[in-house]
Amino acid sequence: xxCPQCGARxxxxxxxxxxxxxxxxxxxxxxxxxxxxxxxYRRNWLPVPAKGIFAIGQFxxxxxxxxxxxxxxxxxxxxxxxxxxxxQVAVAYSMIAHVGIYAHEGRGxxxxxxxxxxxxxxxxxxxxxETVDYTPLPGDDWPVSTPAxxxxxxxxxxxLYYDAxxxxxxxxxxxxxxxxxIAEEYFNEGSVDQLSGRQSATKSFTSALAGxxxxxxxxxxxxxxxxxxxxxxxDQIDDPRKEQITIRHLLQMRAGYPWExxxxxxxxxxxxxxxxxxxxxxxxxxxxxxxxTKFNYSNLTSHLLAVIVARACDTDLKSYxxxxxxxxxxxxxxxxxxxxxxxxxxxxxxxxxxxxxxxxGLLYLNDGEWEGKQVLSADWVTDSLQRYSxxxxxxxxxxxxxxxxxxxxxxxxxxxxxxxxxxxxxxxxGHGGNLIVLLDEFDMVIVTTADPLYHLPEEKGWKYEGAxxxxxxxxxxxxxxGETSKPE
Numbered sequence: 001x002x003c004p005q006c007g008a009r010x011x012x013x014x015x016x017x018x019x020x021x022x023x024x025x026x027x028x029x030x031x032x033x034x035x036x037x038x039x040x041y042r043r044n045w046l047p048v049p050a051k052g053i054f055a056i057g058q059f060x061x062x063x064x065x066x067x068x069x070x071x072x073x074x075x076x077x078x079x080x081x082x083x084x085x086x087x088q089v090a091v092a093y094s095m096i097a098h099v100g101i102y103a104h105e106g107r108g109x110x111x112x113x114x115x116x117x118x119x120x121x122x123x124x125x126x127x128x129x130e131t132v133d134y135t136p137l138p139g140d141d142w143p144v145s146t147p148a149x150x151x152x153x154x155x156x157x158x159x160l161y162y163d164a165x166x167x168x169x170x171x172x173x174x175x176x177x178x179x180x181x182i183a184e185e186y187f188n189e190g191s192v193d194q195l196s197g198r199q200s201a202t203k204s205f206t207s208a209l210a211g212x213x214x215x216x217x218x219x220x221x222x223x224x225x226x227x228x229x230x231x232x233x234x235d236q237i238d239d240p241r242k243e244q245i246t247i248r249h250l251l252q253m254r255a256g257y258p259w260e261x262x263x264x265x266x267x268x269x270x271x272x273x274x275x276x277x278x279x280x281x282x283x284x285x286x287x288x289x290x291x292x293t294k295f296n297y298s299n300l301t302s303h304l305l306a307v308i309v310a311r312a313c314d315t316d317l318k319s320y321x322x323x324x325x326x327x328x329x330x331x332x333x334x335x336x337x338x339x340x341x342x343x344x345x346x347x348x349x350x351x352x353x354x355x356x357x358x359x360x361g362l363l364y365l366n367d368g369e370w371e372g373k374q375v376l377s378a379d380w381v382t383d384s385l386q387r388y389s390x391x392x393x394x395x396x397x398x399x400x401x402x403x404x405x406x407x408x409x410x411x412x413x414x415x416x417x418x419x420x421x422x423x424x425x426x427x428x429x430g431h432g433g434n435l436i437v438l439l440d441e442f443d444m445v446i447v448t449t450a451d452p453l454y455h456l457p458e459e460k461g462w463k464y465e466g467a468x469x470x471x472x473x474x475x476x477x478x479x480x481x482g483e484t485s486k487p488e
Contacts, residue, residue, distance in 0.1 A: 129158040132165075134175075134183040137192050141330060141355065145180035152442075153480075157183050160475040167471065169432065169451035169464040171196070172354035176362060176445040181355075190449060195334040195351040197452045199430030202336075202350040203302045205325070205360065207251060207414035209309050209317060211380035212324050218312040222248040226255070226282075229308045236283045245291045250305040251413040252295070252388045256287035259296040261457075263288075270299065276340050278303050295389035295411055299347035302414065303339070306346025317344040328375045329363055331356035348430070354449045361428075361436040361445035384413035385426045385438075403466045405473025421477030432461060433468030442479060446472060 134157060136144045147154045157175060164173050164187065171190030175183040186192065213219045226245040227234060237243060241256065249255040260266040266285060270278065281300050288296065310317045318336040326333055337349035344350075352360075363369075364385070368376030387410035391400040400409045402418065410417040417426045428436040433450035448468055453461040 124159065124162050126155070129155055129162060132158040132161050134158065134161040134185050136181045136184040139192070139355075142176075142181040142358075143179065145177075145182050147175075147177070147182050150177040150180055150182055152177060152182070156475065156478055159478070160471065161185055163471045163474065167464075167467055169453070170448060170468055171451065172447070172449040174354050174358050174445075174447040176358050176447075178443050179362065179366075181358070184354075186354075189451075190354075192355065193353060194449070195353060196449070197337070197349045197430075197454075198352060198357065198434040198449070199348045199432055199452045200299075200302075201357070201428040201430035201434045201436060202345065202348045203414040204428035204436065205321065205350055206302060206306045206309070206317075206346040207384055208325055208360075208376060208380075209321055210247065210251065210305060210413075211376055211384065212320075213309050213313050214380070215377050216313075216324075219247065219309070222246065222251065226250065226304065226308065229311050230279070230282055230304075233280070233283050238283075239287055241287055241291055242283070247305070247308060249291045250301050250308070251384075253297055253301055253411055253414075254289075254292050254295055254388065255298070255301050255304075256289045256291045256293070257285055257296060257298045257301050258288045260299060261297065266300075267457075278339060279307065279341065279343075295392055297394075302347035303343075303345060305414075307343045309346075310343055316342075317346075325375065326356070326360075328373060329359045329370045331359045354447050357434075357436050357449070358445055358447045361438055361447065364426075365438050365440060365443065365445055384415055385417070386412050387417055388412060403469045403473055405470060405477050420473045421479075422481050423476050423479060425476065431465065433465045435468070435472060437472060437476070439476065439479075446475075448472060 136142070147157045160175070161173065161183065164170055164185070167187065170187045171194055172186045172192075173184070174181065184192075186194070210219065210222075214222065223246050225243065226247065226249075227237065227243050245255045258266050260270055269281070269285075278300060282304060285300060306317055310320070313320055318333055318338075321336070322333055331352065334351035334353070335349075336344045336351065338344050359370075363375060364381055367378040368374055368381045369378070389411040390408075392409040392411060393400055394402050394409050399407070401407050402409060405420045406418040408419045408424075412426070415426050416429050417424065419425075423439065423441060425440070426438045428434075430452070432453040433448055434452065435446065435448045437446040439446070450468055451464070453464065456464075
């Protein structure tokens with residue numbers, strides 16, 4: 001049989017684990033089965049020689065021997081094999097860092113050279129990309145075009161969808177350029193009509209509704225105090241700093257409340273204690289920073305903002321959103337989950353199709369205008385996409401990044417911003433990989449819908465969410481510099 005991992009023809013026993021295959025070869029090394037570890041890149045498994053792994057151990061023993069008895073005990077062959085092992089491991093780790101995603105253990109024959117390993121890691125061929133179909137589905141709610149007609153290389157789009165087909169939790173992927181839907185495909189459980197919670201992408205909708213309420217006079221200023229809208233808690237505030245929190249601070253995630261995802265007691269209180277009455281946390285959650293001084297990503301903050309808008313407008317936020325934001329752009333909210341007190345969750349749980357998410361993104365890309373009507377104030381769009389916080393350390397590492405491609409993370413009014421390669425962009429971002437990406441440079445919107453991963457918190461769900469972000473980030477980085485946004 002032929003091993004699908006390394007292409008060798010060997011006598012072996014096959015075992016499938018649902019993700020790949022494992023093989024036990026008759027070949028042996030030091031009397032043991034000849035093992036290899038394989039790294040998955042796109043559809044290919046990239047094996048690393050097992051003898052390199054054994055040689056590392058041998059090299060360590062040799063160093064120990066040297067320390068005890070002197071250099072004469074170590075043989076030239078040990079050094080040579082160990083050097084080969086280290087080279088192979090270096091290549092493997094380099095590929096994981098730049099092009100690999102998942103790791104897999106297997107048994108069987110091995111690739112015998114670094115060149116062979118790198119050869120197997122190459123991307124899809126032109127012939128493979130030409131078979132990728134991303135033609136938009138029929139419908140009368142979008143003008144449809146092609147990448148070429150809108151000045152975009154079709155092969156770049158094909159590689160985006162080639163990569164997307166490998167993602168386990170992606171539901172939908174849309175590309176809109178110059179107002180035209182140029183690419184659309186659905187995966188796994190996704191469909192053109194599919195609805196699921198878009199998680200924290202909801203925050204950007206909450207921000208838009210705050211802007212509309214301001215335009216309509218329900219809110220007088222973003223500098224109104226938070227406590228003006230929560231008189232029921234006025235006597236329970238024991239931190240005078242909370243009386244200084246403004247709507248602007250809430251919009252910018254700079255109110256001073258803790259970053260719950262990084263602070264286990266508060267994350268557990270919000271999500272794991274089966275008490276979803278969040279408003280009282282306005283007074284019983286402590287401030288970890290003075291208002292306006294530091295960014296902390298807080299779902300409580302976004303929900304308090306939503307309650308403020310609902311109270312200011314004296315209406316249900318779902319019906320308000322449908323009438324004043326979504327109906328004017330030909331979109332519809334499928335649902336928006338309320339809290340036990342009847343207030344829609346400002347941080348998550350809005351239900352929209354991928355196409356309607358794309359319309360919302362296009363509204364922002366066009367400075368709040370839709371078919372000649374100003375749905376959102378152009379000034380509000382500009383203010384929302386400003387970067388009030390720079391260099392956000394989202395991952396906990398030293399640099400400001402998300403995945404392999406997104407760098408220099410910033411935040412506006414409930415909108416993220418980042419850079420991939422030479423291109424800067426703004427985006428709504430929901431857990432699981434629900435994204436609305438605004439590429440003003442190219443007059444382009446990219447939408448991904450994905451499993452909201454209710455059963456997996458941030459750190460455990462990153463394997464799936466990060467894979468989606470990496471596919472989108474890689475595509476953005478691949479876009480050429482200086483390309484005009486309009487077709488010639």
